[in-house]
Each structure stands twice: as C-alpha cells, then as structure tokens.
Amino acid sequence: MPALDLSQSPRRWPALAALTLSVLIVGLDGTVINVALPTIAGDLHTDSAQLQWISGGYLLALSVAMLPVGLLGDRYGHRRLLLSGIAVFGAASLVGSLADSPTAVIAARAVLGLGAAAILPLSMAILPRVFSKDEQPRAIAVWTAATALGMPVGPVVGGWLLNHFWWGSVFLFNVPVAVVALAAGLWLLPRDAERTSAAPPFDTLGALLGGLGITALVYGTILISEDGWTAPSVLASLSAAAALLAGFVVRERRFPHPLVDFALFGDRRFRWGTLIAVFVNFAVMGILFVVPQYLQSVLGNDAFGTGIRVLPLIGGLMLSAALSEFLLPRLGVRLVVTTGLLVLAAGVLFGATTGAADGYGFAAGWLGLTGLGFGLAVVPATSLVLGTLPDHGTGSGTSLLETIQQLGSALGVAGLGSLLSYGYLARLHTGRLPTSEADAARDSVSDADALAGQLHDAGLAVNAHASFVHGMSLVLLVCGVIALLGAGLAAAFLPRHAGAPGAGQVSGTVAEPAESIA
Structure with missing residues (x-):
C-alpha cells in the first residue's frame, strides 16, 4: 500500500477532532461521577467504602493498564487498539447506565478505566503520524486542551444531567459520544501497517510487577484522604509499591523485550x-x-x-x-x-x-x-x-x-x-x-x-x-x-x-x- 503524507491532507484536522473527542470523554468521565455519588448512594443504598471504590476503581484500572497497552499498540496497531478502547469505553458506559447494584457500578467503572487506559496514550501516539513537526505543537495543544477541559466541565455536565434525568444518565451520556468518536476514527485515522513477523514474547512477570506496584501506589493514595499519611494501611501500601516498582525496574532492564524501554531516559x-x-x-x-x-x-x-x-x-x-x-x-x-x-x-x-x-x-x-x-x-x-x-x-x-x-x-x-x-x-x-x-x-x-x-x-x-x-x-x-x-x-x-x-x-x-x- 503506497505511503500517504497526512501532513498535507485536509483530513488531518478532522482526524485530530476524532482524537480529541475520545480524550474529552475520558476527562469528563474522570470527574462527572463525583456529582452523581450522593444520588447513587441514595438510590442503590451504597455505603462509603463502595462509593470510594466507584471513584477509585476507575483510577486504579486506568493506572494499571496504561503501561502494557502502549506496547500492545506498538505490536498490534495503534489505531486498532485505540478504536477497541473507545468501543470498550462505550460498552461499559451503557452497562453502567443499566446497573442496579453498587457492585455492578464498580465493575462498570473499572472497565471504563481499562478503555481510558487505551485511549489516552494511543491517541497521543498517533499524533506524530498525522501532523508534521511544525504543526505538532498546535495539535498537541488542542489534544491537551481536550484532556484538561474534561475535568472542570465534567461536574457541569453531571449536574445538568442529574437535574433532568436519573443517575444512570451520567454513564449513558458517554455512549453517543463514543459512537461518534469510533465512527470518526474508523474513517479518518491512519490504518496500521500489516505485521510481517511474529510478535516477541510478552513480559508477563514485568506486567504483573508493574501492575501490582501501581495498584499499591494508587490504592495508598486513595487511603490517604481517609486515614492520613501515617496510617499503617497507607504506609504498608506505599512500602509495597516501592518494593514492587523497584522489582519492575530491575526486571525491565534485564528482559530482552521489556514493556518499558528505560533506555529512553538516556536521551x-x-x-x-x-x-x-x-x-x-x-x-x-x-x-x-x-x-x-x-x-x-x-x-x-x-x-x-x-x-x-x-x-x-x-x-x-x-x-x-x-x-x-x-x-x-x-x-x-x-x-x-x-x-x-x-x-x-x-x-x-x-x-x-x-x-x-x-x-x-x-x-x-x-x-x-x-x-x-x-x-x-x-x-x-x-x-x-x-x-x-x-x-x-x-x-x-x-x-x-x-x-x-x-x-x-x-x-x-x-x-x-x-x-x-x-x-x-x-x-x-x-x-x-x-x-x-x-x-x-x-x-x-x-x-x-x-x-x-x-x-x-x-x-x-x-x-x-x-x-x-x-x-x-x-x-x-x-x-x-x-x-x-x-x-x-x-x-x-x-x-x-x-x-x-x-x-x-x-x-x-x-x-x-x-x-x-x-
């Protein structure tokens, strides 16, 4: 298939719109749930621990999945995995809007985090394939603005929805946006190259060490707001995170096909x-x-x-x-x-x-x-x-x-x-x-x-x-x-x-x- 210089194509800016739409819904979803928590607590009889996991489970899944998804995108295609992430995000939003128990809401939020983990890094990874070096600053600024805009606008959207509809609307709102982003991505984003060789072995142990280390670190930070910095639960979680992440770094430096190329820090x-x-x-x-x-x-x-x-x-x-x-x-x-x-x-x-x-x-x-x-x-x-x-x-x-x-x-x-x-x-x-x-x-x-x-x-x-x-x-x-x-x-x-x-x-x-x- 002949190469196409997207930096000269008029479709590059609509392609950027597709990318920014996907990261905008991620930013919105990170904060829109906050205004819905009191309503969810009343309607589903949710206790404080469950409310904490509705909010924190999303952050945990997002943080844990982000490292391996980048490598998978490099191996199997950025566009392919990005569109899969958008589809997962939309499907989890639909399921969340229909949830009838705290456990179902927590599960939906965790899957939303997995979808977001694919959207954020892979949408950024596509930018250099669409824009010339001279236009990249403008494209990055628009992409960054979309991620930043979602955070303060999330409570606005959530407040309006809750004033007019039931609490599930804060999930359902994502579905049509995800559908539009998915359709735009299929039409506008550059196709992935066909693989010409078998993929090298996946670093399962590294993924496990990194995932557990990030989980312990994020979980420890979630506990800080409730228990304080010196609580035994916080200190134990942060100490475990330090040990696991140190093991992850050692593993990545020795494994021939690591999840993370720490040699990048040499530049x-x-x-x-x-x-x-x-x-x-x-x-x-x-x-x-x-x-x-x-x-x-x-x-x-x-x-x-x-x-x-x-x-x-x-x-x-x-x-x-x-x-x-x-x-x-x-x-x-x-x-x-x-x-x-x-x-x-x-x-x-x-x-x-x-x-x-x-x-x-x-x-x-x-x-x-x-x-x-x-x-x-x-x-x-x-x-x-x-x-x-x-x-x-x-x-x-x-x-x-x-x-x-x-x-x-x-x-x-x-x-x-x-x-x-x-x-x-x-x-x-x-x-x-x-x-x-x-x-x-x-x-x-x-x-x-x-x-x-x-x-x-x-x-x-x-x-x-x-x-x-x-x-x-x-x-x-x-x-x-x-x-x-x-x-x-x-x-x-x-x-x-x-x-x-x-x-x-x-x-x-x-x-x-x-x-x-x-």
Whole structure:
C-alpha cells in the first residue's frame, strides 16, 4: 500500500477532532461521577467504602493498564487498539447506565478505566503520524486542551444531567459520544501497517510487577484522604509499591523485550521533557483540585456556573497554542518552556494572594495567566518527548509518559489535599459548636456552609470561607514553587532546540511507510 503524507491532507484536522473527542470523554468521565455519588448512594443504598471504590476503581484500572497497552499498540496497531478502547469505553458506559447494584457500578467503572487506559496514550501516539513537526505543537495543544477541559466541565455536565434525568444518565451520556468518536476514527485515522513477523514474547512477570506496584501506589493514595499519611494501611501500601516498582525496574532492564524501554531516559530530551511535563501537570492538577471548590463553596456558584468560570484556564491554553507555533522556531524549546513555567508560576502565585472578599474578576485574571503558562510549558515539552520516540515504539513511550504523569497527579492531589485540609482546619473556629456540628463543619467548607445556613450563623460561614481561602493559598503557593523549580530545571537541562542529539526522532509525516488513511 503506497505511503500517504497526512501532513498535507485536509483530513488531518478532522482526524485530530476524532482524537480529541475520545480524550474529552475520558476527562469528563474522570470527574462527572463525583456529582452523581450522593444520588447513587441514595438510590442503590451504597455505603462509603463502595462509593470510594466507584471513584477509585476507575483510577486504579486506568493506572494499571496504561503501561502494557502502549506496547500492545506498538505490536498490534495503534489505531486498532485505540478504536477497541473507545468501543470498550462505550460498552461499559451503557452497562453502567443499566446497573442496579453498587457492585455492578464498580465493575462498570473499572472497565471504563481499562478503555481510558487505551485511549489516552494511543491517541497521543498517533499524533506524530498525522501532523508534521511544525504543526505538532498546535495539535498537541488542542489534544491537551481536550484532556484538561474534561475535568472542570465534567461536574457541569453531571449536574445538568442529574437535574433532568436519573443517575444512570451520567454513564449513558458517554455512549453517543463514543459512537461518534469510533465512527470518526474508523474513517479518518491512519490504518496500521500489516505485521510481517511474529510478535516477541510478552513480559508477563514485568506486567504483573508493574501492575501490582501501581495498584499499591494508587490504592495508598486513595487511603490517604481517609486515614492520613501515617496510617499503617497507607504506609504498608506505599512500602509495597516501592518494593514492587523497584522489582519492575530491575526486571525491565534485564528482559530482552521489556514493556518499558528505560533506555529512553538516556536521551535528555525525553528525560527532562517528561519531568517538566510532570511538574506542569502537578501544578495544574492542584489548581483544578481547589479552584472549583472555591468557585462553588466560597463564591456561591452552582456546578454549571463553576465549570464556565474555569474556562479562562482553557482560553489561556488555546492562546498559547498559537504563540508556541510562532515562538518555538525563533526562541527554541528551552527558552519557551522556561518562560511558560515562569508565567505559570506568576499566575499561581497571584492566585495565592486571593482574599476571602475577592470576587471572580481577580480569579479569572490569574486563571487566564496560568493557562497561558501551562500551554507554553506543556506543549513544547510534550512535543520534545514525542520527537525522541522511535517509529516502532511511540505507544510504549507515550504510555510511559502518561503513566508517570498519572501517578504524579495522584500523589500530588493526595499531598495537596492534605495541605488544603491542614490550612482549612488551622483557621476554622468551631469551639462554640456542639461536637457533632463541629465535626460536620470540619469535614469540608461546603458542609460548614450548609451548617451555617441551618443555624443562621453568618459568622461561621465567613470564618469557613476565610479558612478555605487560606488552605487554597497554601496549595497554590506550593504549586507556584513547583513551577519555579521546573523553570530552573528547564533552563539548566533542556536542549535549546528540539533537534539536539539523542534518540531517533519520529518522522514529521507518516511513521510507517506501509500505513495509509482508512
């Protein structure tokens, strides 16, 4: 089959739309369930442990399956496995909408996580096969915006659906979107090359060690919110994770056909580009963790209004896409990424000065600045990483990148959540309340707000809002410091240009000559 230069094809942008639609529903599903949990608990008589697994089971399955799916995509076809992942995601959503027990909902969410594990890395792995090197920053920015947009918009969609339909609608909503994404992918995405030789043996022991290690790590982070960092269950889980993942690294270095090619870290573009991307995502996850709570509980917006008010972050990211395309050839990767991290740090540190009486205008300003820095940093860093991947290993490389980011985000949210709780409780005054009411106020700012309304206690509401803003400022301060540290590392270690010597680069057109568009 003759090679086709997709970088000149008008179908490359519709192909990007198909990819971004698939990652958008993954981002939506990661957060849409949160607003449905109280309704599910009431309708299915679900206890707190089951609710935790409805939320955490998805994250566990996503994290565990992401590493091996990249290698499987490299061997059996990125397009083939991506479309399979979308189909699994749609089917699990349909089953979840019909579930009539907590166990069925947990199972559906776990299968959704498996589908998402195929969608995220493999959709990224296809980008270098569709776009030229010059257009990759714009495509990566759109792809990144879709993944980021899903997180704040998920509660908006969930809130609207629950206001009009039953709780299963938050699952059913995914089905038509998955069908459209599947049809678009079949029509627009480049076909996989036919295999010409037998696949080498699969590293079953490595997959087992990596899967169990990631499971222990993610499970430990899930327990932190309930038990605290020093609980025996948390320490045991994190210790087991460290031992299993150390064994995984040793295994991968010795096995002739590993799941993960750790030699990629020998290229400083991959090594530092991946680390910078983790730093950026850590900071942005901190923002997306605290800002929706601030907009809803302190400024009094509903779920829909909260999602709309997070959009300046996405607007800044999209603006940075055009700027990156213009700046990268002129200034180089090192300067653009360093500048982006400094802008990100400036936006977050402005946010850390937020006062309880400040309105949305101030938040919109620093969110837009943060989004601009986010895009200027993460888009070139991701392009840099993609440029180091060999033609035959893009799936494994993007799976490794996504897995590291996913685990960093999980640990980051756990740590930042603890810091937010510490800052909130440090300023909250509940001494004059009965024990049960004081405990309710200490659980969260939204509970304190509801209690203040019941008691007609304006002072409690004011104190709770100020306490939450204090905790949010601590979180944003840490995010700002992380961004500044990332800027220092970028300035010191990133190459000036993406083409610096290192591992082989992916072609700017079609990675495999036998591939064509479907």
